[in-house]
Amino acid sequence: MLVYVTFVKKVENLYLHSAFSRKGHTLFKSDKQFKPGSWLNVLGKTKKFDEDTIEIIVDEVGIAVNQDKKEETEIKDFIDSQSRILPAKPFINDETMKHLSPKLDEVATFIKKATILRRPIIVRYDSDQDGLTSALSIFYALSNYYNIKFIQQMFPFYSRSDFEDDIRYVNRLESSHLPPVLICVDFGSNPESEEGYRAAVDNGFSVVVIDHHPPHNPKIGDLIDVWVSAWLVDSKQPSSYTAGLLSSEVAKRLSKLDPTLTDRLAKVSLTADRSKIWNPSAEDLEYAESVGYYIITAAYENNISQYAKAFNDDEMLDFAYAQSQEKIQTFIEKVSRHVKSRKSNGIIFYLADVTKITKKGSYPNRGLASNIVADLYGNKPFPVVTIVFTGRNISLRANKRAFDLNLDFSSAIKQLKDEMGRVIETGGGHKMAAALRIKQGYLKEVLNNLIQIISSQNKEAKV
Numbered sequence: 001m002l003v004y005v006t007f008v009k010k011v012e013n014l015y016l017h018s019a020f021s022r023k024g025h026t027l028f029k030s031d032k033q034f035k036p037g038s039w040l041n042v043l044g045k046t047k048k049f050d051e052d053t054i055e056i057i058v059d060e061v062g063i064a065v066n067q068d069k070k071e072e073t074e075i076k077d078f079i080d081s082q083s084r085i086l087p088a089k090p091f092i093n094d095e096t097m098k099h100l101s102p103k104l105d106e107v108a109t110f111i112k113k114a115t116i117l118r119r120p121i122i123v124r125y126d127s128d129q130d131g132l133t134s135a136l137s138i139f140y141a142l143s144n145y146y147n148i149k150f151i152q153q154m155f156p157f158y159s160r161s162d163f164e165d166d167i168r169y170v171n172r173l174e175s176s177h178l179p180p181v182l183i184c185v186d187f188g189s190n191p192e193s194e195e196g197y198r199a200a201v202d203n204g205f206s207v208v209v210i211d212h213h214p215p216h217n218p219k220i221g222d223l224i225d226v227w228v229s230a231w232l233v234d235s236k237q238p239s240s241y242t243a244g245l246l247s248s249e250v251a252k253r254l255s256k257l258d259p260t261l262t263d264r265l266a267k268v269s270l271t272a273d274r275s276k277i278w279n280p281s282a283e284d285l286e287y288a289e290s291v292g293y294y295i296i297t298a299a300y301e302n303n304i305s306q307y308a309k310a311f312n313d314d315e316m317l318d319f320a321y322a323q324s325q326e327k328i329q330t331f332i333e334k335v336s337r338h339v340k341s342r343k344s345n346g347i348i349f350y351l352a353d354v355t356k357i358t359k360k361g362s363y364p365n366r367g368l369a370s371n372i373v374a375d376l377y378g379n380k381p382f383p384v385v386t387i388v389f390t391g392r393n394i395s396l397r398a399n400k401r402a403f404d405l406n407l408d409f410s411s412a413i414k415q416l417k418d419e420m421g422r423v424i425e426t427g428g429g430h431k432m433a434a435a436l437r438i439k440q441g442y443l444k445e446v447l448n449n450l451i452q453i454i455s456s457q458n459k460e461a462k463v
Contacts, residue, residue: 244269
């Protein structure tokens, strides 16, 4: 009988092989270990192991040199049949989502097939509401899958050290598996991820990216097996199709989930990222802020199962919302003493140094602080750019009048990287909301250059 091996585990003095045959899921034991991905001819008696699995009591086993093509096709067809996805009604039903539907089907099928083949899956997610809702979507959809790990990302790119952590994790698994799948959600479209992806691909990883950030260099896609982003289709507002929205659509294709849950995941993502395609209710705003507070202040960072419990605990989130409001008010009272203004080429820049009033694990964090400062100082009848910074981290936001000037922070950061090289450790985002991290000691120079680049984008200023 022809079989395709998916994983191998040592049990006492024998090797237990899990495989597929033309009869479906198949197990057999051998005193010899065969690698996952091997095509084998196995001779012996078969018996039913459980409802959907047979076991072969081996008489003889060896590499299939000239495998039976008919059997091979039957096995591949069986795997494909097990990888079928579910139909899904989109939360946002517009032209962009119609364009994205084939890619959503593709990524869902890819992930589903990976679970059928029992490949290790590593999900890395950005540490905000959009990133968390993206990860939770996959977590809920694959709740019964044992071979998956979730990692909350410290920085929004996949680094060489991230890969080294991932390969160590895979190598420590007690079973031998087919090559792992890396899924990056709400980050990973940026060129800073290239080195990490290349190392992963060179070591057999498959890479999946679900994101909504603009790719400065689309050639990064050469290293990505499946990439879902509105930037890759015809869309007027690609950044607004958040990773959490797209991941919730993938989740619905993977598993039959409660629509209330998937809708809530999408709403938190869209609301927290201030998507232009979503008009949040008061309840949406409260819920998104509660989730944000919980992420930032939770004692168990990186514990996706605890996040999943909290996401469905309305009482806990009500308490989180009350706490968040109190801390935001305290922040507002303090921040005004740390804001300076500068005018350049018809744009007012408000610079807020939050070094002394935001710390790791405190609320609000730098990202939310940027939104708060933008709301406080951006409500003006003239173009305003708010820059919130610490010694190494800088966040930018633009008000409506600045948006009308067609400023582009993403492009500005790309130019800054070109001009200042390794001083800019990482950076990117959207046209009107972005962030970067710099080397210590260069803050003043970076801020001056950034203001010059952004203000030069104002083509409406009088010369």
